[in-house]
Each structure stands twice: as structure tokens, then as C-alpha cells.
Amino acid sequence: MTMPQKLQQELPQGLPRQIVLASGSQQRLALALAEGWEVRVVPPPEAIEASAAPRTQAESLEEYVLRLARTKGQAVADMTDMLDMADRAMESTIIACDTLSEVHGTALGKPADRADARRMLEMLSGRVHRVLTGVWLWRPKLTPHPPAEAVEESLLEMEPLSESFLEWYLDSGMWLGKAGACGFQDERLPLRLIEGSGSNVVGLPLERVRAMLATLDDTRRQP
Template structure:
């Protein structure tokens, strides 16, 4: 079959980096902000990220078709990630005060990171439906002092990150006990590799 066009439905530098480091050639097209509506599902974190990943992929497909840039080689990759601690879903913080609330909840606690991953080749007769799967990682954050928390907030590294933290920023604070490290960063690469390998060759 013709070479696939991988299109990442994200402007996230971390997702771009993970794909590049894995050797993938890809284009990127961010979904409209209205698609990333935050916590808009009552089905828990798993349902939320699966729903948002599908919505992002559908939005990017619509953009490609509207611009006339869609062809049968397009494979859309969309992912949404949230953290969950004590039953509360933690998306991206709205501001520093929101980030502080999240980090105070997370410090010293066991929590999980959920990613919904959608791989969709809508122009393929054999794989026209989106494939959406879930990745879950479990971590524990050290019991941070108020000073450590203040310093991290002042750094601005919390911005745009689910749960107001980045595993790649202060790895010494976070200890992965189950699941994928790349999932915690924002794109479960092991699962993505598996899903891409399962796409049929038309």
C-alpha cells in the first residue's frame, strides 16, 4: 500500500518528542480547543479519555476534509490523558491556584494516569472505524514539602499538564509502580506501536 501519512492530533511538545524519538515521521494538526472541553464525562477517567481521544480524531479528520488535505493514506493518532487520585479526575490546571490544589492532593499519594489512544485510518476500506484503547499507569508521589511545591509552581512546569505535573520534569518525585512511562508523559508508545502494527495493509 502507499506510505501511510501519520497525523498527530496534538500540538503537545511532549507527544511530538515521543514520536520523533521513536523514529516516526508524522505531521501534526491540533484539534480545535472546544474539543478539549476538560472534565465533561460522568463515566470516570477511563470513559473521559476514550471519549476525548475519539472527539479529537474526529475533529482533525473534519479539518483535513474541509481543507482538502485528506487522502486515503491518512492515519490519525489522537490521545487524551488525565490523572486520577482518590476518585477525582485531574485534567490540565486552569491556573496556578488550581495546580496547587492538584499537587496538594497528589503529594504522598498513590494515583493513576489514564490515556485514551485513538488510531484511525478513515480512508481504508478494511480499517475505516476508529480503534480506541486505554492505557493506565500507577504512580506514587513523594510527600513533598511546602517549599518543594512552591518551587515547582514557580517554575511554571505544571502548565498544560494533566495533574499539574510532568513525570519528565522531576522524576525523583514520582515512582512508577505499574504501566508505561511514556503513558505518564502523555502518549503510550508501546500501545501505539501495537495498534499501528495491527492496521491492515489494503
Template sequence: MLILASASPRRHELLTQAGLRFTAEAANLNEDLLPNEAAAAYVQRLAEEKAQAVWNAHRSSDSADDPLVVLGADTCVVVEGNILGKPVDSADARRMLEMLSGRTHAVLTGIAAISAKRTVRDLDITQVTFNVITDVEISRYIVSGEPLDKAGAYAIQGYAARWIPRIEGCYFNVVGLPIARTIAALAHAEAESGPVVEKV
């Protein structure tokens, strides 16, 4: 039994497209950045904390016939050393989009797969380049509502695609889940034998 420890519709859609059968359950955690915490450590920590919280709630349902595996993930955007999560309001979304305009930034996603056998951690990083965005375009985009629940205040698979001429790395990572690495992490978590794999 696979549980996705996330309410993200993008992650739900990506796992479904990859042919996985799962249920989804959000882990309600404090997602504040710790003092002096680096972006990579931040997304990996939250991914594991989300997965662990849901694992703890369902560990009694783990069985040999249908072993329990919980997948956690967290994504952030980093531009010029600034970590951007989801905007708190429209003004915050504007601030983020102005920072991204005309620059290249990094999108980091931490993943954690937890089973009774092991915890597998991984991290993916994609570089995304934005064209210059005018104030009018930013205002129009914010009014659409699309930026308000997205890390970095944009969705590469949505309206913001018109501003992105180039990416280096996994496209699906920018959407919210690096599928190939996720499938590999789940396979390691479920493996019957072999070394414990903890990628960082």
C-alpha cells in the same frame, strides 16, 4: 500520511523518538467532563473526538499511495476518584499537587487511530507513587511554570521526578503517550486485511 491530532510537545517528541514521520495539528474541542463520565471513558472519548475532527478536515487527502491515518490521544490523572486534567491556574496546580502528595494515583491515556479502513481504540493505565511534598517544594515547583500545562500538574520527566520513587506500568504513558501500544494501534489501523480491532 500520519497526522498527530495534538499540539503536545511531549507527544511530538515521543513519536519522533520512535522513528515516525508525521505532522501535528491540534483539534480545538471542548474537553469538559460529561456528567457521571468515568475517567477511562473520558480519555477514550476525547482521543477519538480529536482524531475524528482532524480526519474530517483532511479526509479528501487520503490516497492509496499515501493513506491518511490520524492519531488522537488524551491523558488524565485519577487520585482517590478525582479526575485531574490540566490546572486552570497556580491555585489549581497547588490543589492537585497537595492531593497527589504521599499517595499513589493512576495516569490514564486513551488513544485512537483513524484510517479509511477502521478506527482503533486503546487505553493504558500506569500507577504512580508520590513521596510527601512540602509546601515550600510545591511553591517552588509552581513558580517554575512546569505544572501549568500538564495533566495532574506535574511532569514525570521534569523536576517532579524527584518525588516519584515508583511506577507500575508504562513510563511513556505518564509522559503522555504509551508508545508501544500506540505503534500497535497505528499498525492495526493501517492493516490491509484482518478483523477490525477496537481495544478498550
């Protein structure tokens, strides 16, 4: 797996870490591996994400995306085959994320099918939109310290999409499994990063995660 040039500047050599990635996303895995982390992929059960309560009227998008990340992380933390008492498991940090796009107050998650992907892309075409990623980190060895949580935001602008390009992109299947039916890592899409982190748009905000990991390291060193 390779990273496009527009993400390379976000990928300095990281310290070797034992990471449990609570995600089946190949894009998140590629970013984690590029950091130099030792990664174990443990996706949450599909039923966990599917059964998550829908967003309430009183819940902001930031609260909602963080709740989804928390649900994924806690599900993986509860998987006893991973969190045994071995030192290796206890030293690991679980990272769970959830990413949503938002345009004009409408949240866009992963499209259900081709028609849903078309709907999302038509909404984004020629507009600026937000990408929010909820991040949940927990290191079992630091129990009873609570997990670390954060929300990262980026702004993107998509150029107007022609009908021929839209049909080509839908035929390609590259929209599958991506919030808003589009992937920043695909350089063929006319997307421009206006503000924030490119890695956040891919689904793993590296700068924020590095800071959160450093905070966990400081907590561990405290007497």
C-alpha cells in the same frame, strides 16, 4: 527536544510512518519523533476540547478519557484541508490522545491556574495515583474500517512535597498544560513509576500505539 533517561528504554527505532498527531503537546511530539515517525502536527481546534461534554455520573474514567480522545481525533479527521484525496494524506494515521490523572476517585485534568495546580499537587503529594490515556487511531485509507481505540493505565507514586519545593515548582511553570499539574518527564519531580508505561504518563503510550498500528497494518493487508 530530549527525552529523560527513564524513557529511553521505551524508544527503539521504529519503522518510518506518516503520522498526523492530533495534539499540540510538545511531549507527545518528542516521543513520536523519537520513534522515527514522519509527524505532521494538526491540533484540534481549542473550542472542540473546551466544548466537550463533562463526565457523567454513569461514565467511568476510562470511558471519559476515551471519549475525549475520540472527540479530538474526529475533529482533526473532519478538517478537510488535511484529509484531501492525495495519497500522502490517505496513507497517514491520525493519532489522538487524552490523558487524565486520578487519585481517590477524583479525576485531575490540566490545571486552570496556579491555585488549581497547587490543589492538584497537594492531592498527589505522598500518594499513589493512576494515569489514564485514551488513544484513538484512524487511517483514512482503511475506510470503512472503524478507528482503533484503547485506554492505557499506569500507576505512579509521588513522594511528599515540601512547601519550599511546591512553591519552586509552581514558580517554574512546569505544571502548565499537564494532567495533574505534573510531568513524569521532568526528573526533578519525586515521582516513581510503580506499574505500566512511562510513555503513557507523558501522554503517548508507545507500546500500546505500536500494537494498534500493527493491527492497522494487518487490516490493510487483508484482501
